[in-house]
Amino acid sequence: MNDTFRWLDVDEQRAWRAFLTMNRLLFERVDRQLQCDAGMPHAYYEILVRLSEVPEHALRMSKLAESSTSSRSRLSHAVARLEESGWVRRTADPCDRRGAIAELTAEGFAALEAAAPGHVTSVRETLFDSLTPAQVDQLRAIAEAVTLHLGENPYPTDEGDTPAAEPVGG
Amino acid sequence: MNDTFRWLDVDEQRAWRAFLTMNRLLFERVDRQLQCDAGMPHAYYEILVRLSEVPEHALRMSKLAESSTSSRSRLSHAVARLEESGWVRRTADPCDRRGAIAELTAEGFAALEAAAPGHVTSVRETLFDSLTPAQVDQLRAIAEAVTLHLGENPYPTDEGDTPAAEPVGG
DNA sequence: AGCTCCTAATTGAGAGTTCATCTACTGCGC
DNA sequence: GCGCAGTAGATGAACTCTCAATTAGGAGCT
Numbered sequence: 001m002n003d004t005f006r007w008l009d010v011d012e013q014r015a016w017r018a019f020l021t022m023n024r025l026l027f028e029r030v031d032r033q034l035q036c037d038a039g040m041p042h043a044y045y046e047i048l049v050r051l052s053e054v055p056e057h058a059l060r061m062s063k064l065a066e067s068s069t070s071s072r073s074r075l076s077h078a079v080a081r082l083e084e085s086g087w088v089r090r091t092a093d094p095c096d097r098r099g100a101i102a103e104l105t106a107e108g109f110a111a112l113e114a115a116a117p118g119h120v121t122s123v124r125e126t127l128f129d130s131l132t133p134a135q136v137d138q139l140r141a142i143a144e145a146v147t148l149h150l151g152e153n154p155y156p157t158d159e160g161d162t163p164a165a166e167p168v169g170g
Numbered sequence: 171m172n173d174t175f176r177w178l179d180v181d182e183q184r185a186w187r188a189f190l191t192m193n194r195l196l197f198e199r200v201d202r203q204l205q206c207d208a209g210m211p212h213a214y215y216e217i218l219v220r221l222s223e224v225p226e227h228a229l230r231m232s233k234l235a236e237s238s239t240s241s242r243s244r245l246s247h248a249v250a251r252l253e254e255s256g257w258v259r260r261t262a263d264p265c266d267r268r269g270a271i272a273e274l275t276a277e278g279f280a281a282l283e284a285a286a287p288g289h290v291t292s293v294r295e296t297l298f299d300s301l302t303p304a305q306v307d308q309l310r311a312i313a314e315a316v317t318l319h320l321g322e323n324p325y326p327t328d329e330g331d332t333p334a335a336e337p338v339g340g
Numbered sequence: 341a342g343c344t345c346c347t348a349a350t351t352g353a354g355a356g357t358t359c360a361t362c363t364a365c366t367g368c369g370c
Numbered sequence: 371g372c373g374c375a376g377t378a379g380a381t382g383a384a385c386t387c388t389c390a391a392t393t394a395g396g397a398g399c400t
Contacts, residue, residue, distance in 0.1 A: 008290055012298055015306045018313035018324040019297075020216070023193060024239045025320050035358090041386075046190070061349060069194045074387060076350055081386090098348040098395045120177055127189075128182055130319035131312060136185045138308040142301060143188035149300035150195050154188040205388090211356070231379065244357060246380055251356085268365045268378040 026126050033122040038115035039085075043070070044078055045119065048087060048112045051104040053157060058103035060093065067156040087111055196296050203292040208285035209255075213240070214248055215289060218257060218282045221274040223327060228273035230263060237326040257281055 008016060031042050038045065050067045051057050059067070065075040079102050082088040087108030093099035104112075128136065147154040178186060201212050208215065220237045221227050229237070235245040249272050252258040257278030263269035274282075298306065317324040 005287060005291065006294070008293070008298075011303070011306055011310070012294075014325070015310035015313070016293060016297070017327075018310050018317060021239050021322065021324050021326065022313040022316045023197075025317060025322055027193075029320070032358095043386080062347090065349095069191050071388075072349065073351090073389075077386070080350085093348090096348080096396075100349065117175060121175065123178070123186060124176070124182075126320060127186070127316060128178075130316045133181070135308070135312050135315070136181055138305070139312055140181070140185035140188050142305050142309055143185070143192040145305070146192045146297060146300045147188060147195060150199070150296060152191065152195055154191050155184070156191065157187075202388090213356080232377090241358075242379065243359075243381090247356070250380085263378090266366075266378080270379065 029126050030119070030122050034115065034119055037118045038111065040082075040111075040115070043068075043074070044082060045112075045115060047075070047078055047082065048104060048108055050157065051088070051102065052109060052112055056103070057109065058101050061100050061102055064102055069152075069156060082108070085111075199296045200289070200292050204285065204289055207288045208281065210252075210281075210285070213238075213244070214252060215282075215285060216240075217245070217248055217252065218274060218278055220327060221258070221272065222279060222282055226273070227279065228271050231270050231272055234272055239322075239326060252278070255281075 027042070034040060034042050034045055040048075046068050047064065047070070050064060051059060061075060061079070062072065064070075064079075065072050068075070070078070079088055079090060083090060085108075087105055089103045089105050091101050091103065093101050131139065144154045197212070204210060204212050204215055210218075216238050217234065217240070220234060221229060231245060231249070232242065234240075234249075235242050238245070240248070249258055249260060253260055255278075257275055259273045259275050261271050261273065263271050301309070314324045
């Protein structure tokens, strides 16, 4: 493509392929566990987590999309589904009537609390149990570097809003 | 879940969340690039890569599923689509008539060759350009550890078969 | 007011994945 | 040969995601 084009060298190839394999296995398991035990895919769990960490358990759709690294369209569909399940409620924003506010319901919070331990366990078993503390730190540094390089915030939650109440966030 | 249940500690939380953010951004870009420029999602590109690396450019469906870390069902659908595009051909296995053999066509190989540089460029830009060589090595080690811990082979291609011809594998 | 441009969010179609089910064939024991 | 369990793969429905189009409201200008 560029005049500086290079194939991946041997180390990069191995890293990329191992990374792909890890990702498929990891998210396959995490997703399946959540789907079975909590009735929702991981993307939806994340949305509930974001809401649970915000004052009033409510957030503008656009903010929620940012903080869950989700497209607006995806979020619309997701919240529609979560609303059907009774876990989220949508209300109009009184200040800007274009906007909608998604709010975690009591049932949604309860579902999250019920799902969290199983989810954390599966994350621990599939990821952290394999790694040394040094590797956990390396992984964080790598992920932060990549995300920042792509011009994004690695921790979309920390954008000036106040933090969590419960440690539900897996 | 266990009597040894623990929440994620602060370091683990940060690592997990940064990892999630990186993954979404990374695969979103890689997938979009391939979809736009080559007309296939990354999962399908991987299937073509696996076939291209194998003698005769042909493999039993079940072997192909293993080596692309894919479920059988997914592979069936995927190969059906790839067959429509004329990139893969399916023939019956003469030895075991339950089996089917997927074979990369000349058009499929050409499509792969055409797609490879753009794909490698996007992988480089979204991942490797952000990392030091040491981090590339750390990432590989982490991915290998996790994959092995889950009882799988980080490099499903290297299972005793002979290796690649062209460096198409991004 | 009227017009244009922009932002917020929803909607519907199309594509990919998963799950459960189904067909076809193999291999083994009776 | 017959039955039966197990394997290889395909299939259809349900679900999620993406993309493009659409609705609806705000902001600024004349």
